[in-house]
Amino acid sequence: MADKTIVITRFDPDKDEAPRKQEYTVPCEPNWKVLDAVNFIKDELDATISYRWSCRMAVCGSCGMMVNGEPKLTCKTTLSDYGDRVDIEPLANFPIVRDLVVELDGFMHKFESVKPWIMRAKEKAEDKAAYHETKGTFSQSAEELGNFKQFSMCINCMLCYSACPVVANEPDFLGPAAIALGHRYNTDSRDQGNDERNEIFRGEGTVFSCSYANECSEVCPKNVDPAAAINQAKFGAVIDWAKGLVIPRGGSN
């Protein structure tokens, strides 16, 4: 196959004022993914480029980058879909640490803030013995699982954050993956933490900042459909608010 010009964004905080572009001529094989070209550059042309990748099969979510301006998993993106010039940049809307590596702590912080774990209401002490003796493990029907299974498929690749216009402009917004995950737990029949999560959903990172651009769902490589989750979560937050008008919170628990 013909050579392609692969343009990589370079940024070394010790040497560069701002990110710059560097071009490489890569002899591409017909069946290559974009990641193969980047690995070729690292192995054969320039060992100094920095980037994240791992599984090579679109399950780990590490290799997200902008390919010709669109957020993609580079291990899943076929190189032959592109012309002679392929522009690879770090994920949009994230601070850039070095070359194609972006700062993840901001995402991790939003991610943890939605309490992505099963929360049970505090069982009264005297019930605890009865609970363990008679109830055993949680049981969940296939239908109950179906309510949230799609939203549990997220691989945290953050392509949705690069695509979202609100993430670009509102730094406090929780973002698609975090809200989808929080909603996954809110709709899990085993979870009883809706109250706490809805408080976060209505806090600074408010789900209502979402303007339903639907870009997150367009770029999601795992068909999680975070836009559906976020807009379902808005409905849930409204119900929570309405309940709060009638039943004041902060009594029990």
Place this chain on the structure above:
Amino acid sequence: MAGPAHPHAMAPPTPGRTRAAPPQTPSTWWGSKRIMTYLLFDATGIVYFLVAFVAIRLIRDLGDGPLAWARAMESLQHPIYIAFHVLCLIAVIFVAVRFFRLFPKAQPPTIGPAKPPPAAVIHAMLYVIWIGITAVMTAILAGVIF
């Protein structure tokens, strides 16, 4: 990249150990068909504002008596007003089509004990209701019924 995103977009809670370059928006942002459609969708908000205020003025004139109403209806004949309302009609149809496509998947999986109908059914129902209401309103306002 297209341009800078908000300087604190996706910022870490505590600063990183090395200097990071500021976040950028995607380079395809302003040309992308999907993004332009979405921005247009948001821009219809301006149209909705204007058409509502025009309608409010009309109803006020209706309350002010036959003379005011006649003057108001005559003013609507001005080409600018007609062009405006044609634009409004296009905007309203555009909003309806996009919103009806996005509405079904935003329904919660269960509403109490009940499950909402399948997405395709909701989508079709929205069109039926919209066309139905429009037909009835058109017939009433145009003097065909009542």
Place this chain on the structure above:
Amino acid sequence: MKTILLRLEPIIWLLFGQGILIGTMLLTGWILVVGILIPMGMVDAEALSYARAHSLATASLFGFVPLGKLILAALLVLPLWKGAHHVRSLLIDFGGGERDGIVGTLLYLIAIVGSVMAIMAVVGL
């Protein structure tokens, strides 16, 4: 201002949602006839003579439900909230995240003023 907006988001979103749903459904016929067909002469202007327009607007169901006024109120008020919310979103899309507290409040105030004007116009029929 941002915190006040945050607390009111649920009700704003509900009004916005109905603005899109009900507002769009009601506006289509209105724009078609009042804005296009009658002014262009394709429908007889007598269809909305003062007498008929006024009687439609003040029509009641079962003698006590002011149906005409309720529908008019929905048609006038709900699109304002769709408009306010989307213009706010549009301005954020163009990089207005920092000013959103003030801009959002201003837009919703316009929607409130418009809603009050609409209700007064409808009540005054």
